[in-house]
Amino acid sequence: KKAETPVPRVAVVVFLLKGKSVLLGRRRSSIGDSTFALPGGHLEFGESFEECGTREMKEETGLDISKIEFLTVTNNPCLEEPRPSHYVTIFLRAILADPNQVPQNLEPEKCYGWEWYDWDNLPKPLFGPLEKMARSGFNPFPTDHNI
Ligand code: 8DG
Ligand code: MG
Ligand code: MG
Numbered sequence: 084k085k086a087e088t089p090v091p092r093v094a095v096v097v098f099l100l101k102g103k104s105v106l107l108g109r110r111r112s113s114i115g116d117s118t119f120a121l122p123g124g125h126l127e128f129g130e131s132f133e134e135c136g137t138r139e140m141k142e143e144t145g146l147d148i149s150k151i152e153f154l155t156v157t158n159n160p161c162l163e164e165p166r167p168s169h170y171v172t173i174f175l176r177a178i179l180a181d182p183n184q185v186p187q188n189l190e191p192e193k194c195y196g197w198e199w200y201d202w203d204n205l206p207k208p209l210f211g212p213l214e215k216m217a218r219s220g221f222n223p224f225p226t227d228h229n230i
Contacts, residue, residue: 096123098223120210
C-alpha cells in the first residue's frame, strides 16, 4: 500500500462509569500496544459523537449505554516513528443501559479483554492520552452536589 500523507483523525472514546469504576481494556495495537485504554474508535462520516460512542461500545464490548454526555476534547499529536499518528480525541461518559450487562471481548484481535477498574486504583500502564488526563487530575465522574 502506497504511503499516504498523514492527516489528523477524530477519535471518540467513552468513560463507561459503574459505581466508582470505569471500563478499560488492554490494547493489542501498533499504537499503544499492551496499555489500558477506554473503549472507542474512529468517527465515521456523518456520525454524531454520541452515535459513534454508542456504536464503538457495542462493536467492542456488546454493551448498550445510556445517559451519554460530552466531557472534553484533547489534541494528541504523536510524531514518533515508525507510526506517527495525530488524534483529536472526544471524551464522552455514559452508564450501562442495563446495569446487569457484562462486557464481552468482541474484538480479541484488538484487545486482551475488558475489566472494571476503580478510578482510585487504575492499572498501569495507561494508554498515553488517558495517562495524560488522569495525571492532570481530570475526573470523569459527575460532581456530587451533596458534599
Ligand atoms: P475502528 O476501526 O473501530 O474505528 O477503530 P479502533 O480500532 O476501535 O480504534 P482505536 O485504536 O480503539 O481508537 C482510535 C484512536 O483513538 C486510537 O488509535 C487513539 C485514540 N484514542 C485516544 N485515547 C483513546 C482511548 O482511551 N481508547 C481508545 N480506544 N482510543 C483512544 O486518544
Ligand atoms: Mg473500534
Ligand atoms: Mg477501539
